[in-house]
Structures are given as structure tokens and as C-alpha cells.
Amino acid sequence: MFKNYLILSILLFSLGLIGAVSRRNIIIIYMSIELMLNAVSIMLVSYSSFYNTNTGVVLSIMVTAIAAAEAALFMALFVTLYRKKKSLDTSLFNSLKDTNATK
Amino acid sequence: MLQSNLLFYILFWPLLSAIILSVLNLFIKKELRSQILFDFLSVAGVSFSAVISLYLAYQNYVFSFDFGYNIYTFLDLESLKIDFALKADALSLMMLSFVNPVGTAIFFYALAYMRDDRSSARFFIYFNLFIFFMNLLVLGANPFIMFLGWEGVGIMSYLLIGFYYDDFSNIKAANKAFILNRIGDFGFLSGIFLLAVFIGVDGYSFEALSESYYKIEPFYLNLIAILLFVGAMGKSAQIPLYVWLPDAMAGPTPVSALIHAATMVTAGVYMVARFSDLFSMVEEVGVFIAYIGAFSALLAALIATKTYDIKKILAYSTMSQLGYMFMAEGLGNYSYALFHVFTHSFFKATLFMGAGAIILALHHEQDIRKMGNLKDKMPALFYMMLVAALSISAIFPFSGFFSKDAIMLHLFSSGHYLIYFIALFTSFLTAFYMFRFIFYIFFSHKRDIEVKATSKLMLIPIGVLSFFTIIVGFLNTPELLGGDERFSLWLSLFDQRYFVSHLVEISLIVINTVFILLAIFLAYLRFYKLIRLEDEASTLSKLLSNAFYVDKIYNNLFTKPLHKLSCFADEKCDIGFIDKLINSLAFGYIKISKKFSVTQNGSLNLYMLVSLGGVSLMMIYILVVLL
Amino acid sequence: MLNNIEIVLLFILAISISLVVFSTKLSLQKAYNISLITLSASFVFLLQDLGEIFSTLIQKDIFNSMLIYDSFSLLFILIFLLSSAFLLLISKEYIFDHKYFKVESLIFILFSVWGMILLSMSNDLIVAFIALEIASMSIYVLVGINKHKLKSSEAFFKYLVLGSFMGAFYLLGLTLVFIQSGTTSFIDLAKYISTHEIEQLYLVIVGGLLIMATLMFKISAFPFYAWSLDIYDGAPLPITSLMAGIFKISIFSVILRLFLSDYISLKDLYDPLIILASIFTMLAGSFLAISQDSIKRMLAASSIVHSGYLLIALSSIATIGDSASYSLVFYLIAYFLSSLGSLGVLSMINSKDDVTYESLKGFASTNPFLALMMSIFMLSLAGFPSSIGFLGKFYIFSSAIESSLTPLAILGALTAFISIYYYFKVIASMYFHKNISVLLTYSNIKSYIIIFIISFLVLYLGIGSSYFTYLPGTNDLTEFSKSIINSL
Structure with missing residues (x-):
């Protein structure tokens, strides 16, 4: 039932999407983005398994590799940001903005 | 042909003089200048041109050579090819x-006249450039080149009228001349433009044009003729575009002599003669031109009888004489008109230079009421100016007699008697105001006036020109006096000739001469022993001395409404509407942009939300399209 | 045997890796020299491939048809190499003055250039994504290189989060395309699309749309433009010009290849979106640019407007094809020259605070040469005649009119007109205000020379015809842009 896996991965992707947009903690945003990538991976792997091809698995490894590279950058980001404000709340980091922006 | 190259040099020498002078003027300080070098440079160009011109004229007269010189092709379109050519x-x-x-004589005179002026180099730069443009105007082989020269002399005239730019009224006079000439130029330009549109395909040189005039519909031919004449009106100061000429006397006197009497103002007459084959095809327009000329001549002569400014009298007299030329041209005899141009340039230049000498001698006094009794103090000048005055009044055997009398004869024989009588009356007035001028200056007010000596350099050119004033008339001796009208034969233009019996001719001459002598006698009675100033009680004389209030009328009729209109356009339309509109647009844009920067509030979540919204919109779009 | 581009790729990679290995032992000066030599040597080396139109697959047995090297990619590779070498030369003093620039920064610059080269050669969705990530990840780091400054870290944070967030869409789109068509190669994909009915392409279409969203994010088109102002602002100036001047062009190279080879047969579906995006991109960009005080933010906002113009060209490509695509290529060249120059001048001003309109006042009297150069770049960005920017805009608008997108061209001209306001404001504050600007003590003559060369190119290529027959001019550039499109 490839369709079910497809629905599952789309659901996971949407969960990640909603998490990334709505949460304010940077670690949780990062986790949400990883969730989105993993949803894509699930889609690729299930495709491979149902249609008996290796390409999907190879692609999913690529996706994981990219996710890993991003993870490295995110770890560095957490450290840098935490040193600045002792917190990882996104709303604290808005010094870059238009001077005319009213908020 | 070698001689054709000479055409180029006629243009080249004055231009070179002007260029060298301007370079030297820029880089050499006034104290370090060699006076002789500057004098030489000032007059060299025009003198060379004069020698070449006379040589070529002689060649043409004797061997009937026509010269042509193509410098380069200025414009080459499919439908129009314009050469930068001289002919x-x-x-x-x-x-x-x-x-x-005549230019050379005036240049020498100007050397003396401008000796003490602090910017005499600038004066001679302009003067040389003027000669260059005047030659270009005359030599142009097609209307376009002629127009270049036409505009060039206009600019030089503007610059020279405003030569003493410290005085605001001079600038005003220069502007007036320039603006009124623009109106004329508009006519001229439209005329040659229409010619290019209608028959430019068949070639744009004067010869090519003259072969294809017949292709133009009569209505447009009339239109073109009138437009061209509007150009002549502006440049040659005819009604209604004449008001700039009296004001143009603000320039130095040599300028008035050269530009506003002898040469530039006759450009209109020359242009009409140049298009003589066109004008001879439209007789109604010709009559119109003749009437304009007649009324201009009369009006100017009337005003001249009550004017007190020595130069303005001469200016009005110039306008009046130009009227004679247009009368002749309008009624179809171009060579008589041109002969009057020819003689006029000599006697009018003499008069102007004499006036200039008097002005200098009297410490820049221009009012003839404050002059008088100068005959004993400047006898040479008196005789020279007397010759010129007799000539302009058309007394035998001075040159004016030959030219003006030929015109009068032509006017009478063409059957336009009204024009003839106007011309006759104007001739009477001419003699009257000219001798009023002479008597006022040289005889009236037996009182002692302090006079500066006039330099020889000034007197010699006047003398030379006054000598020529006596003799040049014989170039076109009529048949009656044993001549064969060589001048007219030489020009061989599209002249209309009416043959009248010698009896009529003689009687016309006698009538004219009687009127002139009467006028001189009246002037003698009135002004010879005049002591007190003329009173200006009568309304007529008031009207005359104010030049019929034409300036005021123009002011109220055109200038003020235009000024009001432009004020209205400025205040209401421009500032009130357009500026406001544009400002509100601009400020509205800035306001929107300030509002828009809300999207840049620095919050990451907002940015992500906006991006998500973008993706969602794309998805919704594709759903709508696909399903 | 290896062909030239393979040698260059391996060379840059080897140099980068050895720089990583020796990073602790090398001084910044040495690393700077090595990277500069690497870039310029590669540039000179690749010049020999110019000339004939060619197209080869790279290492077919290993990569199949994943990487393609043709005249099209060659032009872009040359631009990347040349402009990054210029960038290093112009910002030499900036790099040495700011302590946070270390050997690693140069390695990251090399890596990002390497990624861009790969990106312009990629012939496969997954390779394109990897190349894109190589380039952008290096740039993420470079943006946050000044870790002591809050703004820099914040820009790093925003760029990273937004970039990986949008990257996920690319992967989802790629997966959808792959699931339906079973391939990610551009060539096979094009074949698949042209042989199937639209009902059988739903996933390919949606996937393509998601990919488009990510690419639009990278070129900061509406509605994904929001990041660019903040991030350009927070990044150090050389990095800003790396992003605005070079990285954006590499994205366009892959967009052009993807669009012309695959999705051109689906143009009716995508075209309205591109047109809408270009309209709103131009408007949003000019709204933002007008209200800025900082020159850097203004240039960032105006680069959004330029993306809008490029999108116009993209949408006319959909209608009339190749004849419009050369206008895009020409505009890219125009844009990279002028933005590299203007940001380069800004980086030479080298002050601690932001360069604002206020602080530029009287700049012309203290630094006449730089003010003149800045004016030339501003004129070119505004599209003033006789600069290359004018010709670029002219080609784009005329191709838009040719493909009956006249309203779009009019809007483009209108925003170009508005852009005169904020570009000329720079010139006005430099020239027409009394002196409050300080004299620069910028002594590196090489930077001046490079700035002068760029401004000379801006004017020379803008004059329109080649005056010197033995030197290539604008016509040759136009011809060249046309010919490289054929190599696709």
C-alpha cells in the first residue's frame, strides 16, 4: 500500500511544516525541519521498496547526508546564539529589521 | 576648378580670423597685446574675402562663369539629399x-570706433563671424545652407545688439530682436520644410527646386511664398515685425552700419530674389508683398520725421528703403530691388558711419536737438553726409536716383497706382526727414558745441563709401540716359518689364524731383535757422514721435496676455495641478513603502509564515488550474 | 583523460582541502594569495575553451548524465571565477582589517565558488540540489563569520533556518517528480514530460512548482524575498557582494537550464505564476528600496527589483524562447558587474557603522575617484543610457514587448524610473551636500584598479558597438550570449 506511506509522509511533512512555522524555540524549529526531511526520506524509501528499485534508497541517503550537514551548521548556530542571549527564543533575535517597521 | 575653391576661401578667411582672435583673446592678457597684430587679424579676413569676391564677380560679369563648390554631403536620405554646397x-x-x-570699409571704421573699448577683441570676433555667416547665407546652394547662414547672422546680430550687456535695456533690445526674428524664422523654416516635403525628392538645390515648382499645387505654392515672405518680414523689418530694428540701434554704431543697414537686413530682399522664380508664379502674393512694403515705407518715413535719436532716424529710414525694395519685388522686378539694395548699402553705411563719428565727437550724444552748427567744425563729414543724403533723396546724379527712380517707374508702369502714390509721398517724406536730419545737425542752433576731433581712420572709410555713393548709380543707367541697364542684364532674374514711352518716363522723373526739391525747401524753411526746440503739442506729432505707439500696442496685445497666460500656466496648471499631482504620487509611494516595511519587522516566524503562504498560494493556483 | 573543467574542479577542490589541512599553519596573507592565484589561474586556464560551441558530459561512466559542461556553463563558470577573484582583490583591505576573517573564510569562499561551478553544470535535480547546498552552506557560514557581532549571527540564524526550511520543499518536489517519472535527470525528465499527457503529470507539475518555490527563495523573488534585506545587511560586505553579485547568477544559470530543457513544455501552466511573481517582486523591491536609510539595505532591496526584471525575461522566454534568453544572460552580466562594483566601493569605505545616505554626504569632495566610480555603478544599476545596465534593461523590455508582455515592460520601466530616486539619492548626497564625510585612508592600489576596470567595463560594454574592431564589444557579447543558449 504505497498510498498509505505517501499519506504518512505527507502528514509528517505537514507536521514539520506547522512546527517550523509556529514554534519559537530554535531547537524545535530545527527538529521540525528534520522531520520534513525525514518525511521525504520515508517517501523515497517506501517508493523503492514498493517498486523494487534502488534509486529511491540512494536518494534518501543523499537526503540524509544533506540533513547531517545542516545538523552540523545548526549545532554551531545553537552555540553562537545561546552565547549571545542565553536563550534560544526566536523573538529575541530581531535586531535586523527595517527602521520603519512598526512593532 | 581652382576658382571654385575660392568660394571656400571667402568663407574661410573671416572664420579663421574669428578663431585666431578668440584664441588670442582667451590666452593673452589685454596689457600684453600687440595692437597692430590684433588690428591686422580683425580686418584681414574680411579684406581677403572682399578681394576674392570682387575678382569672382568680375569673372562672372565678363565671362559669365558660375561657380559651385561641394564641401560634403550633409544628409543623404532616400527622399532628401542635402549637400553642404556653395554656389x-x-x-x-x-x-x-x-x-x-562695404564690410571692409566698416571694419576699418570700426577699428577707430572701438579703439578704446575694453572688449574690442570680442567685438571683432563677432564681426568676423557675422561676415562668415553672411557669406554662407549668400553662397548657400540650397535653402538649408541658406538657413544656416540666416540663423548665424541672427545670432550675431543678437550678440552685437547686446554688446554692451551691462545695460539692461540693451539686453532687452537684443531679446526683442531675437524673438521677433524667431517668428520670421519660423515662417522661413516652415517654407523650406514644405519645399523639402513636396519636391525635395527631385533635389534640394536651388536649381533643382526651380525646375519642379510647377509640381506643387497652387494653394501650397501660395502658402510657401507667404511663409518665406514672413521670414523676410522678420529679417528685413517690415510691418508687422519691424519693431526690433529701431531698438537694435543699441549696439555699437559700426554694427548698425554693417548689420542693421547695409547687409543683414537686406537678407530678406536677397532671399525673395533667390526664390524669384517661385515668387513670379504667385502674383497675388506679390501684390500683398508690395503693399506690405509700401505701408512699411510710409509708416517708417512718417515716424522718421518726428524722431530725435540720430540713429533711430536712420533705422526708420532703412526700414523705409527696404519697403521700396519689397514694393519692386512684389510687383515683379527683382533686379531693380537688388540694385536699390546695392546702392542703399553704400549711402546708408556712409550715413551711419557719419552719425557714429558725430556721436563720438559729441561724447556719446545721440539726440539731434542737442546738436547743431557742426558744419564749420566737421566740414569733411558734412559734405560726405550731404552726398549720402542727396543720394537717399534720389537727386540726380547720385546713385539713389538711379535705383529709386527705376523702382518708381516700375511701380507706375505696372498699373498699381496706389502703391505708386504711396511711394511718391514716401519719397517726399524721405527728402524731408533726411534734410531735417542734415539741417538739425549741421546748421540749427547757432551755438558753440564742444567737439572732439575725428580720427582720420574713421573719415577715410566714410570718404571712400561716399565717393562710391556718387558713382555706383551709373552701373544701371537707364536707356533714357543713354545706358543699357547693365546691372539688370547681369543678374538676369525673372523680371517683369513694362515698356513705357520716354515722355512718361521723363515726366515721372520730373514730378519726383520736384516733390523732392519741395521737401528739401520745406525742411530748409523749418529747420535751417531753428533755435528753439520743436513743440510737440499736436496729437499727430505726438503719435508720430511715439512711433504710432506700436510697441505699446504689441505689448498690450501680445506680450501682456502671453505673460498672463504663462503666469496662469505656471501658478495654476504647473504648481497647482501637475506639481501637486506628482508630489502626491511620490509622497503616496513613499507612504506606501513605509507601510510596506511592516513585512520587514525582523521576526523569523513571520518570514517563514510568508514563505509558507507563498507556497500555499502556488499550490492553490495549481489545484485550480488542474482540477 | 581529464578535460579542462575537470582539472579545474579537482584543482580547486584539492587546494581547498589542502588549505583545510594546513589552516593552522598558514598565515592569512598566504592563504589569501593562494586562493587568489587558484581562482585567477583557473579563470585563465578555462579561457582556452572559449570559442566553438560545445557540450560534453563529464565522466559519463561515473556520473551518467548528471554533469554537463557546455558553452553555457563555461560563461557562468568564467563569471564566477573572475568575479570572485575581483571580489578578493577589491576587499583585500576589508579582509585584513577585520580580525574575524581567517584562513577558513577563504576556504569557504573557495567552496562556495566550487559549488556554484557545479551548480551551473548540473544536469540532474539531485546534483543541482547538492551543488546548491554546497554553495549555500558555505555562504551560511560566511554570513555568520563575525561571531562576535549580534547582527552577523542573527543573519546567519535567519538564513540558515529559512534556507533549510525552503530546501525541504525542494526535496519534497524532487521526490514527487521522481515518484512519478522515475528519474531526476533533466534529459530524461524532458523526454518524460513531452511524451505524457498532462493528466499523467500531476506529481511532476506539483513537484516542479515546489522546486520553483525554493529557487525563487534563493533569488529572493516575491513572496520569498523577506530574508534578503536582513541577511544582506547582517553579512560582512564582501560576503554581501558574493551573495548578491555571484550566487544569484549561479541560481539563474540552473533556473535557465531547468526551465529551457524540462519545463518549457509546461510553460502555459507556470507562466502566469512567473508573471505575477515578477510584477510583485518589482513592486515589493522598489517599495522596500525607497524607504531605506542604509545604502547596503537599499542595494539589497534593489537587488530584489533586479530579480523582478530577470523574471520578466524568464516569462518572455516562455513565449518566444531563445531570443529572450540571451537578454537574460546579458542582464546577468550587466547586473553582476554593477553590483560587484557598487558593493565593492561600499566595502572600501570600510567604516564601523552602516554607510547611510547621511554619512555619504560630501563624499565626492573628499574621495573624488571613488565617488565617480560609485556614480557610474549607480547609473548602470538605474539603467542610465551609455551604461551596460541600460542595454540590459533595453534587451529585457524589448523582448518582453516582442512576446506581447507590454504591460510587464511598462511596469518594469516604471519601477526603473522609481529606482532613479534611490540610486540618484546616493549621487546627490555624494555630490550636492556639504562636506561631512571623512577622507578615506584606503591605500590598496589594486582595489582601485579593479574598481576602475569594472567601471570601465560597465561603460565600454554599454556604449553599444565595438569601436575597436580587434577588441570584443557589446555586439560580441550579445552574439556570445545568443550562441551559448544554443549549446543547451
């Missing part, structure tokens, strides 16, 4: 043969 036929060479020699 010298009898007409151009006749013009050159007085423009450059």
Missing part, C-alpha cells in the same frame, strides 16, 4: 561684391 551665380556675386567691400 555663386550673378545674384550671389552681386551680393558679395558689396557685402564684403
Whole structure:
């Protein structure tokens, strides 16, 4: 039932999407983005398994590799940001903005 | 042909003089200048041109050579090819043969006149450039080149009228001349533009044009003729575009002599003669031109009888004489008109230079009421100016007699008697105001006036020109007096000739001469022993001395409404509407942009939300399209 | 045997890796020299491939048809190499003055250039994504290189989060395309699309749309433009010009290849979106640019407007094809020259605070040469005649009119007109205000020379015809842009 896996991965992707947009903690945003990538991976792997091809698995490894590279950058980001404000709340980091922006 | 190259040099020498002078003027300080070098440079260009012009004129006269010189192709379109070409036929060479020699005389005179002026170098730069443009005007082989020269002399005239730019009224006069000439130029330009549109395909040189005039519909031919004449009106100061000429006397006197009497103002007459084959095809327009000329001549002569400014009298007299030329041209005799141009340039230049000498001698006094009794103090000048005055009044055997009398004869024999009587009356007035001028200056007010000595350098050119004033008339001796009208034969233009019996001719001459002598006698009675100033009680004389209030009328009729209109356009339309509109647009844009920067509030979540919204919109779009 | 581009790729990679290995032992000066030599040597080396139109697959047995090297990619590779070498030369003093620039920064610059080269050669969705990530990840780090400054870290944070967030869409789109068509190669994909009915392409279409969203994010088109102002602002100036001047062009190279080879047969579906995006991109960009005080933010906002113009060209490509695509290529060249120059001048001003309109006042009297150069770049960005920017805009608008997108061209001209306001404001504050600007003590003559060369190119290529027959001019550039499109 490839369709079910497809629905599952789309659901996971949407969960990640909603998490990334709505949460304010940077670690949780990062986790949400990883969730989105993993949803894509699930889609690729299930495709491979149902249609008996290796390409999907190879692609999913690529996706994981990219996710890993991003993870490295995110770890560095957490450290840098935490040193600045002792917190990882996104709303604290808005010094870059238009001077005319009213908020 | 070697001689054709000479055409180029006629243009080249004055231009070179002007260029060298301007370079030297820029880089050499006034104290370090060699006076002789500057004097030489000032007059060299025009003198060379004069020699070449006379030589070429002689060649043409004797061997009937026409000269042509193509410098380069200025414009080459499918439908129009304009060459930067020069051409010298009898007409151009006749013009050159007085423009450059008379110019040379005036240049020498100007050397003396401008000696003490602090910017005399600038004066001679302009003067040389003027000669260059005047020659270009005369030598142009097609209307376009002629127009270049036409505009060039206009600019030089503007610059020279405003030569003493410290005085605001001079600038005003220069502007007036320039603006009124623009109106004329608009006519001229439209005319040659229409010619290019209608028959430019068949070639744009004067010869090519003259072969294809017949292709134009009569209505447009009339229109073109009138437009061209509007150009002549502006440049040659005819009604209604004449008001700039009296004001143009603000320039130095040599300028008035050269530009506003002898050469530039006759450009209109020359232009009409240049298009003589066109004008001879439209007789109604010709009559119109003749009437304009007649009324201009009369009006100017009337005003001249009550004017007190020595130069303005001469200015009005110039306008009046130009009226004679247009009368002749309008009624179809171009060579008589041009002969009057020719003689006029000599006697009018003499008069102007004499006036200039008097002005200098009297410490820049220009009012003739404050002059008088100068005959004993400046006898040479008196006789020279007397010759010129007799000539302009058309007394035998002075040159004016031959030219003006030929015109009068033509006017009478063409059957337009009204024009003839106007001309006759104007002739009477001419003699009257000219001798009023002479008597006022040289005889009236037996009182002692302090006079500065006049330099020889000034007197010699006047003397030379007054000598020529006596003799040049014989170039076109009528048949009656044993001549064969050589001048007219030489020019061989599209002249209309009416043959009248010698009896009529003689009686016309007698009538005219009687009127002139009467006028001189009246002037003698009135002004010879005049002591007290003329009173200006009567309304007529008031009207005359104020030049019929034409300036005021123009002011109220055109200038003020235009000024009000432009004020309205400025205040209401421009500031009130357009500026406001544009400002509100701009400020509205800035306001929107300030509002828009809300999207840049620095919050990451907002940015992500906006991006998500973008993706969602794309998805919704594709759903709508696909399903 | 290896062909030239393979040698260059391996060379840059080897140099980068050895720089990583020796990073602790090398001084910044040495690393700077090595990277500069690497870039310029590669540039000179690749010049020999110019000339004939060619197209080869790279290492077919290993990569199949994943990487393609043709005249099209060659032009872009040359631009990347040349402009990054210029960038290093112009910002030499900036790099040495700011302590946070270390050997690693140069390695990251090399890596990002390497990624861009790969990106312009990629012939496969997954390779394109990897190349894109190589380039952008290096740039993420470079943006946050000044870790002591809050703004820099914040820009790093925003760029990273937004970039990986949008990257996920690319992967989802790629997966959808792959699931339906079973391939990610551009060539096979094009074949698949042209042989199937639209009902059988739903996933390919949606996937393509998601990919488009990510690419639009990278070129900061509406509605994904929001990041660019903040991030350009927070990044150090050389990095800003790396992003605005070079990285954006590499994205366009892959967009052009993807669009012309695959999705051109689906143009009716995508075209309205591109047109809408270009309209709103131009408007949003000019709204933002007008209200800025900082020159850097203004240039960032105006680069959004330029993306809008490029999108116009993209949408006319959909209608009339190749003849419009050369206008895009020409505009890219125009844009990279002028933005590199203007940001380069800004980086030479080298002050601690932001360069604002206020602080530029009287700049012309203290630094006449730089003010003149800045004016030339501003004129070119505004599209003033006789600069290359004018010709670029002219080609784009005329191709838009040719493909009956006249309203779009009019809007483009209108925003170009508005852009005169904020570009000329720079010139006005430099020239027409009394002196409050300080004299620069910028002594590196090489930077001046490079700035002068760029401004000379801006004017020379803008004059329109080649005056010197033995030197290539604008016509040759136009011809060249046309010919490289054929190599696709």
C-alpha cells in the first residue's frame, strides 16, 4: 500500500511544516525541519521498496547526508546564539529589521 | 576648378580670423597685446574675402562663369539629399561684391570706433563671424545652407545688439530682436520644410527646386511664398515685425552700419530674389508683398520725421528703403530691388558711419536737438553726409536716383497706382526727414558745441563709401540716359518689364524731383535757422514721435496676455495641478513603502509564515488550474 | 583523460582541502594569495575553451548524465571565477582589517565558488540540489563569520533556518517528480514530460512548482524575498557582494537550464505564476528600496527589483524562447558587474557603522575617484543610457514587448524610473551636500584598479558597438550570449 506511506509522509511533512512555522524555540524549529526531511526520506524509501528499485534508497541517503550537514551548521548556530542571549527564543533575535517597521 | 575653391576661401578667411582672435583673446592678457597684430587679424579676413569676391564677380560679369563648390554631403536620405554646397551665380556675386567691400570699409571704421573699448577683441570676433555667416547665407546652394547662414547672422546680430550687456535695456533690445526674428524664422523654416516635403525628392538645390515648382499645387505654392515672405518680414523689418530694428540701434554704431543697414537686413530682399522664380508664379502674393512694403515705407518715413535719436532716424529710414525694395519685388522686378539694395548699402553705411563719428565727437550724444552748427567744425563729414543724403533723396546724379527712380517707374508702369502714390509721398517724406536730419545737425542752433576731433581712420572709410555713393548709380543707367541697364542684364532674374514711352518716363522723373526739391525747401524753411526746440503739442506729432505707439500696442496685445497666460500656466496648471499631482504620487509611494516595511519587522516566524503562504498560494493556483 | 573543467574542479577542490589541512599553519596573507592565484589561474586556464560551441558530459561512466559542461556553463563558470577573484582583490583591505576573517573564510569562499561551478553544470535535480547546498552552506557560514557581532549571527540564524526550511520543499518536489517519472535527470525528465499527457503529470507539475518555490527563495523573488534585506545587511560586505553579485547568477544559470530543457513544455501552466511573481517582486523591491536609510539595505532591496526584471525575461522566454534568453544572460552580466562594483566601493569605505545616505554626504569632495566610480555603478544599476545596465534593461523590455508582455515592460520601466530616486539619492548626497564625510585612508592600489576596470567595463560594454574592431564589444557579447543558449 504505497498510498498509505505517501499519506504518512505527507502528514509528517505537514507536521514539520506547522512546527517550523509556529514554534519559537530554535531547537524545535530545527527538529521540525528534520522531520520534513525525514518525511521525504520515508517517501523515497517506501517508493523503492514498493517498486523494487534502488534509486529511491540512494536518494534518501543523499537526503540524509544533506540533513547531517545542516545538523552540523545548526549545532554551531545553537552555540553562537545561546552565547549571545542565553536563550534560544526566536523573538529575541530581531535586531535586523527595517527602521520603519512598526512593532 | 581652382576658382571654385575660392568660394571656400571667402568663407574661410573671416572664420579663421574669428578663431585666431578668440584664441588670442582667451590666452593673452589685454596689457600684453600687440595692437597692430590684433588690428591686422580683425580686418584681414574680411579684406581677403572682399578681394576674392570682387575678382569672382568680375569673372562672372565678363565671362559669365558660375561657380559651385561641394564641401560634403550633409544628409543623404532616400527622399532628401542635402549637400553642404556653395554656389555663386550673378545674384550671389552681386551680393558679395558689396557685402564684403562695404564690410571692409566698416571694419576699418570700426577699428577707430572701438579703439578704446575694453572688449574690442570680442567685438571683432563677432564681426568676423557675422561676415562668415553672411557669406554662407549668400553662397548657400540650397535653402538649408541658406538657413544656416540666416540663423548665424541672427545670432550675431543678437550678440552685437547686446554688446554692451551691462545695460539692461540693451539686453532687452537684443531679446526683442531675437524673438521677433524667431517668428520670421519660423515662417522661413516652415517654407523650406514644405519645399523639402513636396519636391525635395527631385533635389534640394536651388536649381533643382526651380525646375519642379510647377509640381506643387497652387494653394501650397501660395502658402510657401507667404511663409518665406514672413521670414523676410522678420529679417528685413517690415510691418508687422519691424519693431526690433529701431531698438537694435543699441549696439555699437559700426554694427548698425554693417548689420542693421547695409547687409543683414537686406537678407530678406536677397532671399525673395533667390526664390524669384517661385515668387513670379504667385502674383497675388506679390501684390500683398508690395503693399506690405509700401505701408512699411510710409509708416517708417512718417515716424522718421518726428524722431530725435540720430540713429533711430536712420533705422526708420532703412526700414523705409527696404519697403521700396519689397514694393519692386512684389510687383515683379527683382533686379531693380537688388540694385536699390546695392546702392542703399553704400549711402546708408556712409550715413551711419557719419552719425557714429558725430556721436563720438559729441561724447556719446545721440539726440539731434542737442546738436547743431557742426558744419564749420566737421566740414569733411558734412559734405560726405550731404552726398549720402542727396543720394537717399534720389537727386540726380547720385546713385539713389538711379535705383529709386527705376523702382518708381516700375511701380507706375505696372498699373498699381496706389502703391505708386504711396511711394511718391514716401519719397517726399524721405527728402524731408533726411534734410531735417542734415539741417538739425549741421546748421540749427547757432551755438558753440564742444567737439572732439575725428580720427582720420574713421573719415577715410566714410570718404571712400561716399565717393562710391556718387558713382555706383551709373552701373544701371537707364536707356533714357543713354545706358543699357547693365546691372539688370547681369543678374538676369525673372523680371517683369513694362515698356513705357520716354515722355512718361521723363515726366515721372520730373514730378519726383520736384516733390523732392519741395521737401528739401520745406525742411530748409523749418529747420535751417531753428533755435528753439520743436513743440510737440499736436496729437499727430505726438503719435508720430511715439512711433504710432506700436510697441505699446504689441505689448498690450501680445506680450501682456502671453505673460498672463504663462503666469496662469505656471501658478495654476504647473504648481497647482501637475506639481501637486506628482508630489502626491511620490509622497503616496513613499507612504506606501513605509507601510510596506511592516513585512520587514525582523521576526523569523513571520518570514517563514510568508514563505509558507507563498507556497500555499502556488499550490492553490495549481489545484485550480488542474482540477 | 581529464578535460579542462575537470582539472579545474579537482584543482580547486584539492587546494581547498589542502588549505583545510594546513589552516593552522598558514598565515592569512598566504592563504589569501593562494586562493587568489587558484581562482585567477583557473579563470585563465578555462579561457582556452572559449570559442566553438560545445557540450560534453563529464565522466559519463561515473556520473551518467548528471554533469554537463557546455558553452553555457563555461560563461557562468568564467563569471564566477573572475568575479570572485575581483571580489578578493577589491576587499583585500576589508579582509585584513577585520580580525574575524581567517584562513577558513577563504576556504569557504573557495567552496562556495566550487559549488556554484557545479551548480551551473548540473544536469540532474539531485546534483543541482547538492551543488546548491554546497554553495549555500558555505555562504551560511560566511554570513555568520563575525561571531562576535549580534547582527552577523542573527543573519546567519535567519538564513540558515529559512534556507533549510525552503530546501525541504525542494526535496519534497524532487521526490514527487521522481515518484512519478522515475528519474531526476533533466534529459530524461524532458523526454518524460513531452511524451505524457498532462493528466499523467500531476506529481511532476506539483513537484516542479515546489522546486520553483525554493529557487525563487534563493533569488529572493516575491513572496520569498523577506530574508534578503536582513541577511544582506547582517553579512560582512564582501560576503554581501558574493551573495548578491555571484550566487544569484549561479541560481539563474540552473533556473535557465531547468526551465529551457524540462519545463518549457509546461510553460502555459507556470507562466502566469512567473508573471505575477515578477510584477510583485518589482513592486515589493522598489517599495522596500525607497524607504531605506542604509545604502547596503537599499542595494539589497534593489537587488530584489533586479530579480523582478530577470523574471520578466524568464516569462518572455516562455513565449518566444531563445531570443529572450540571451537578454537574460546579458542582464546577468550587466547586473553582476554593477553590483560587484557598487558593493565593492561600499566595502572600501570600510567604516564601523552602516554607510547611510547621511554619512555619504560630501563624499565626492573628499574621495573624488571613488565617488565617480560609485556614480557610474549607480547609473548602470538605474539603467542610465551609455551604461551596460541600460542595454540590459533595453534587451529585457524589448523582448518582453516582442512576446506581447507590454504591460510587464511598462511596469518594469516604471519601477526603473522609481529606482532613479534611490540610486540618484546616493549621487546627490555624494555630490550636492556639504562636506561631512571623512577622507578615506584606503591605500590598496589594486582595489582601485579593479574598481576602475569594472567601471570601465560597465561603460565600454554599454556604449553599444565595438569601436575597436580587434577588441570584443557589446555586439560580441550579445552574439556570445545568443550562441551559448544554443549549446543547451
